[in-house]
Amino acid sequence: LEDILQIFEAAVKAGAERLVIADTVGFLRPLSMRYLISHVKDGLSQKFGKEIPLSVHCHNDFGLATANTLAAVEEGVSYVHTCVAGFGERAGLAPMEEVVLALELLYDIDTGLDLKKLYRLGQLVEKSFALPIQYHKPIIGENAFSYEMDEHVHGMLAHPLIYEPFPPEIIERETTFYIGKQSGRHLVENRLASAGIKATQGQIDEIVRRIKNLQESQDKGGTQMTFYQIKKLMRDLRKGLTEEEFWKIVEQVTKQKPKISLKPETEKLLEASKQ
Template identity: 40%
Template sequence: MPPIQINDTTLRDGEQAAGVAFTVAEKVIFATLMDAIGVQELEVGIPAMGSTEAEAITEINNLGLKTLLTGWNRAVRSDIDASLACGLERVHISVPVSEIQIAVKFQGNCQSVFDRLRDTLSYACDRGLYISVGGEDSSRADDNFLLDVALAAQDWGASRFRFCDTVGILDPLTTHKKVQQLVSKLIIPVEMHTHNDFGMATANALAGIRAGATSVNTTVNGLGERAGNAALEEVVMALKRIYGINTGIDTSQFKEISKFVVRASGCDVPPWKAIVGDNAFTHESGIHGHGVLQNPATYEPFSPEEVGRERRLVIGKHTGKHLVTNLLQQHGITLNQTETRSLVDAVRDLSVELKRSLTPDELLNLIPNLN
């Protein structure tokens, strides 16, 4: 498979999540962090919004980062002017391609899609910009119409075409079929943009890559509109560990960047969230704990250190004697089999009562009360 480029859109589609608003300083810090770990491209926002949005984009552009910076635009000349005013040299131009989107935005006039796209592409090309074109709602578009738009964009100067599963309605098999058709007909690269409305954003992004797409949109923590987008940490680690594709990104900083986005967005991640959730490398059950103590690979797909994490073994309702004995040994305590069995029973009772795992002190406090 060819090299895969990560084009992270946390600063654009991520911030479009309801209730999220990054400050200029937060956007600048985020861009710096992403540049430091080697993310190849950032969709930095929507210049046409003006005000603090344009201010943040301009400040990021002035940092001199290695990562490529792209602004999101409608197929309108004034949007391109706004991107130029921020100093951007790369623009993404979005046009609706599904019947429902065209009906709402272009009054059902399909020819308007081509007319607006050609005019805006010509305007951007004349100014020497790198141009990505996105088919909004590609997943619900007529396949032939979508291909016609993509081929027209290619002919008129686009350097990349974005396939958008705007409302997240695809499954991986359908995604592969649709993207493969595009890839087979286009000379320019195809980029994946997937949403998580049915919980398949990462799977669909990977299916698109398997079909030949060479660029993929992500957001940290999967932040984004409605149910979110394909998560950066999930896509990168799946490419690395499942497909053997190293994107060149320093994954050891994923947890710290995840925590930064949580603070900046006010949106926490559930403990079971893949890669960066608190429970991703936490073990409580007896069978799992026993296996991990002998060989972590029994119940972990990769080392937690690879993504800036640490393994945690916790005591709770499902804990067996091996985990309890291990923790006691760390405190220089040895119990006989009968005492250990009684302690495990006491741990389970207290854990159910408290409805959570126990702290080490709570475990140790149970020992004097053993029968």
């Protein structure tokens, strides 16, 4: 900690107006973050007789980026680094939408952002990066406000706050109920009533049974194959240049061949590219 303070003190003396505390490998815990921030703040205040603005940059390697960012805010950090959906190197950074909603709704801090645009922003980033947002991602994931299990549907129909921490309309989303193998009579009863259909309990039970049977009888082989094809495509999009593409550029620029052993197929492709 003393080494960190010395570096920060030198930075302030050199003219730095804001200092960044970076948990680059994402291994801090919230309590550790609070201790670190407190120590740095007190040390700088004693040295310079005033508070030096701090910011925090938390990686998500242990899934603690949001928690650590909020812990830093609790200790007085005024600036936080985030990324939409947490996209970033390795496991990413603190997701902007999580930090923003937590600050607004849990800490009553006005971030100045338009919350209604958070979900649309996530969709735009997903499309621009050609990188799907995790299905169960909090706040902007497609499943964040979706229900199928009968007990959850029952609770939601009775009172949404039983299972939703905030109204999805805040971010221009809506609650979705899926009819599937985990559905039960409550959703069926609700849908029938909304359509003006009266049914006996026996008929409702039969509808539920047929829904489950239909779902369980469907062939999942095609769906799984499509999933793996999409997954492979995403890997191909993310892996960057091939070996032959890289060494071709190197040879074009330096007029030199690599003095390392290349895979036979790479050598063949490099030779073919010259013809």
